[in-house]
Amino acid sequence: MTDNEILVEVRDLKVHFPIKRGVLFDRTIGHVKAVDGVDLRIPRGKTYGLVGESGCGKSTLGRALLQLTAPTGGEVVFDGVELTTLPPARLRAMRRRMQMIFQDPMSSLDPRQNVESILTEGLQTHGIGGNRDERRAIIGAALDKVGLPRWALSRYPHEFSGGQRQRIGIARAVVLGPELIVADEPVSALDVSIQAQVVNLLDELQESLGLTYLVIAHDLAVVRHISDIVGVMYLGALVEEAPSDRLYTEPLHPYTRALMSAVPVPDPDVEDRRERILLAGDLPSPANPPAGCRFHTRCPWAQPTRCADERPVLRDIGGSRVACHWAEQIASGELRPGHAGAGATRASDGDAVPEPVSIPAPTAKADSADG
Amino acid sequence: MALLEVDDLSVTFARRGQRTVRAVDGVSFSVDTGEVVGLVGESGCGKSVTSMAIMGLLPRHPGTRIGGKAVFDGTDLLGLDDRARRDIRGRDVAMIFQDPLSSLNPVIPIGLQVTEVLARHRGMTGGAARREAAGLLDRVGIPDPNRRLKEYPHQLSGGMRQRALIAMAVACRPRLLIADEPTTALDVTIQAQILELLKELVHDSGTALVMITHDLGVVAGMCDSINVLYAGRVVETARRRPLFREPRHPYTAGLLGSVPRLDSGRGEPLNPIPGSVRDVLSWSEGCAFAPRCSRRVDACLDETPPLVRTYDGRTYRCVDPVPLPGAVPAQAGPADQPGASSPEPNEEKTRD
Numbered sequence: 001m002t003d004n005e006i007l008v009e010v011r012d013l014k015v016h017f018p019i020k021r022g023v024l025f026d027r028t029i030g031h032v033k034a035v036d037g038v039d040l041r042i043p044r045g046k047t048y049g050l051v052g053e054s055g056c057g058k059s060t061l062g063r064a065l066l067q068l069t070a071p072t073g074g075e076v077v078f079d080g081v082e083l084t085t086l087p088p089a090r091l092r093a094m095r096r097r098m099q100m101i102f103q104d105p106m107s108s109l110d111p112r113q114n115v116e117s118i119l120t121e122g123l124q125t126h127g128i129g130g131n132r133d134e135r136r137a138i139i140g141a142a143l144d145k146v147g148l149p150r151w152a153l154s155r156y157p158h159e160f161s162g163g164q165r166q167r168i169g170i171a172r173a174v175v176l177g178p179e180l181i182v183a184d185e186p187v188s189a190l191d192v193s194i195q196a197q198v199v200n201l202l203d204e205l206q207e208s209l210g211l212t213y214l215v216i217a218h219d220l221a222v223v224r225h226i227s228d229i230v231g232v233m234y235l236g237a238l239v240e241e242a243p244s245d246r247l248y249t250e251p252l253h254p255y256t257r258a259l260m261s262a263v264p265v266p267d268p269d270v271e272d273r274r275e276r277i278l279l280a281g282d283l284p285s286p287a288n289p290p291a292g293c294r295f296h297t298r299c300p301w302a303q304p305t306r307c308a309d310e311r312p313v314l315r316d317i318g319g320s321r322v323a324c325h326w327a328e329q330i331a332s333g334e335l336r337p338g339h340a341g342a343g344a345t346r347a348s349d350g351d352a353v354p355e356p357v358s359i360p361a362p363t364a365k366a367d368s369a370d371g
Numbered sequence: 372m373a374l375l376e377v378d379d380l381s382v383t384f385a386r387r388g389q390r391t392v393r394a395v396d397g398v399s400f401s402v403d404t405g406e407v408v409g410l411v412g413e414s415g416c417g418k419s420v421t422s423m424a425i426m427g428l429l430p431r432h433p434g435t436r437i438g439g440k441a442v443f444d445g446t447d448l449l450g451l452d453d454r455a456r457r458d459i460r461g462r463d464v465a466m467i468f469q470d471p472l473s474s475l476n477p478v479i480p481i482g483l484q485v486t487e488v489l490a491r492h493r494g495m496t497g498g499a500a501r502r503e504a505a506g507l508l509d510r511v512g513i514p515d516p517n518r519r520l521k522e523y524p525h526q527l528s529g530g531m532r533q534r535a536l537i538a539m540a541v542a543c544r545p546r547l548l549i550a551d552e553p554t555t556a557l558d559v560t561i562q563a564q565i566l567e568l569l570k571e572l573v574h575d576s577g578t579a580l581v582m583i584t585h586d587l588g589v590v591a592g593m594c595d596s597i598n599v600l601y602a603g604r605v606v607e608t609a610r611r612r613p614l615f616r617e618p619r620h621p622y623t624a625g626l627l628g629s630v631p632r633l634d635s636g637r638g639e640p641l642n643p644i645p646g647s648v649r650d651v652l653s654w655s656e657g658c659a660f661a662p663r664c665s666r667r668v669d670a671c672l673d674e675t676p677p678l679v680r681t682y683d684g685r686t687y688r689c690v691d692p693v694p695l696p697g698a699v700p701a702q703a704g705p706a707d708q709p710g711a712s713s714p715e716p717n718e719e720k721t722r723d
Binding site for chain 2: 197283
């Protein structure tokens with residue numbers, strides 16, 4: 001892959017938030033390491049999906065990428081330009097090319113602005129369109145793209161349904177003609193029948209406008225559906241990154257496996273057959289992450305050596321990047337999940353020896369499950 | 372006789388100067404001991420109002436009208452006075468809510484909130500109640516229960532709070548448990564833990580469970596039978612496997628078609644249901660789903676579609692249901708051939 005094909009490159013990105021205490025003089029007593037050393041590359045015209053549970057730092061990563069939150073360290077290169085050291089005026093100009101879609105369309109749209117005003121604001125800021133008529137034409141085209149009628153212009157956000165509001169949010173991002181769109185939980189606030197409309201819209205826009213997406217979501221099925229590459233985050237770091245299909249058919253990191261096995265699938269046959277890897281306990285505090293591998297406190301495969309004292313780095317295994325010392329041994333079935341330490345519980349009906357891969361592989365077994 | 376029989380339940384909210392809202396419009400379903408029954412639908416379909424009405428938790432307001440029956444073990448819950456209802460609630464029938472933080476009292480330690488139930492219904496106090504509470508927390512998988520009993524809700528994580536709430540709900544070994552979106556606020560790995568816990572409770576104690584959710588995946592793994600709600604009415608009722616394999620109501624089929632699945636590939640287009648839940652018709656004018664339905668025919672707008680009951684115990688409310696796949700004649704009865712929009716010989720129609 002040449003550099004020209006990579007639109008965004010993130011190198012060793014860190015975002016640490018200080019924890020302060022004290023009345024008169026704030027003392028910094030520690031840091032929440034929301035993002036702690038992430039490397040990723042997003043190819044032009046592709047979708048990078050970022051998944052993880054709440055508190056894993058995925059939203060902070062998205063915001064730091066757009067420089068909405070100042071990174072503590074590392075670099076963000078957008079189309080060859082380093083953003084972290086860019087002077088504010090130039091950064092502002094760059095912002096036209098990278099836009100964001102937010103989770104909750106109600107709180108991300110000003111209730112006192114009508115749709116025309118919401119969509120014009122960005123155009124005025126960036127000096128696009130010479131006069132009102134020109135801007136109207138641009139806005140009208142954006143409305144068409146997202147499937148909203150022209151009469152929407154004079155309406156206010158509360159007059160729309162949730163799905164339509166999200167379309168307004170998308171129109172606001174698209175109207176500036178961006179190259180990159182960071183979508184933070186774009187569908188999680190919507191009803192299921194509406195989610196599909198918005199997901200399809202994002203797909204269509206990508207095709208017609210050649211957009212590059214960073215989609216941040218907790219819903220693995222949605223991410224799987226719209227992403228080319230998926231990165232899985234746990235406690236501020238990527239634990240696995242792979243092409244979408246590969247990640248779902250052959251998850252290598254124990255956390256990815258657990259995550260995948262936990263997602264309910266709307267198919268009773270799949271639900272009854274599959275074996276669930278239940279993780280013990282909750283996410284540790286990002287202010288005080290475990291030493292060594294951050295997942296070792298909950299990992300069913302945790303080993304007495306290396307896991308607790310050596311932080312694994314992302315390494316290439318057959319096309320995936322995985323941060324696990326024992327990924328190969330786990331994949332081959334050489335290591336079995338143990339009950340020592342963190343302890344994993346398994347679906348009670350599975351009395352047979354658990355298979356190494358937790359979701360049905362795309363073999364005859366999966367075919368019969370789909371039927 | 373089932374443990375809970377909800378018959379023609381309706382709830383209307385009238386407010387001065389506003390349109391009267393019929394949130395629940397003739398909902399009927401039943402739950403047997405040890406059975407898990409799902410109520411599925413999108414926001415505004417009336418699933419939560421149904422559960423609140425059964426539990427007697429709807430706010431008192433002269434404009435709120437509740438009709439129909441909810442018979443629990445021979446007693447109509449809707450006709451009870453407050454005192455009798457309080458005796459049943461928490462002892463025989465218990466509820467788990469979506470947001471554990473707002474359902475727990477933030478200024479009272481967890482322990483006191485659990486022992487309160489024990490004191491009210493089982494007359495346990497002091498050390499006995501504390502020991503029992505610790506046992507309950509242990510049962511729902513909260514580590515170090517004795518320490519947790521002294522803690523306040525904000526000191527617990529989201530999954531832990533939901534466990535505490537479940538502990539309170541099962542404290543008196545209720546015969547019926549109503550769970551209203553119990554895992555919606557939780558992460559998937561925690562959701563898996565909680566669902567597993569609920570399954571265990573049902574399995575071990577024979578508690579009947581009503582599972583209210585919008586997540587078809589949760590329903591597929593948990594429920595024995597499922598009621599799909601739309602605009603305040605049950606539009607389809609079926610056992611779990613037939614519902615997912617052969618949805619008959621276009622809304623059920625639409626929902627299944629619009630959910631991205633973990634085991635489907637990248638880029639396979641989803642088939643969304645057009646419009647939004649705001650585009651409804653009143654049921655008295657015809658089928659409420661007609662404005663969004665891809666199979667709409669003129670008959671949809673004539674009158675409320677009658678409830679069709681098939682020979683295998685399924686019901687749906689549609690004049691032109693999705694045909695059964697023709698490839699499986701072995702499973703479908705000879706008379707139950709695809710494409711039949713007229714009443715089939717062994718289907719009876721019930722008007723209501």
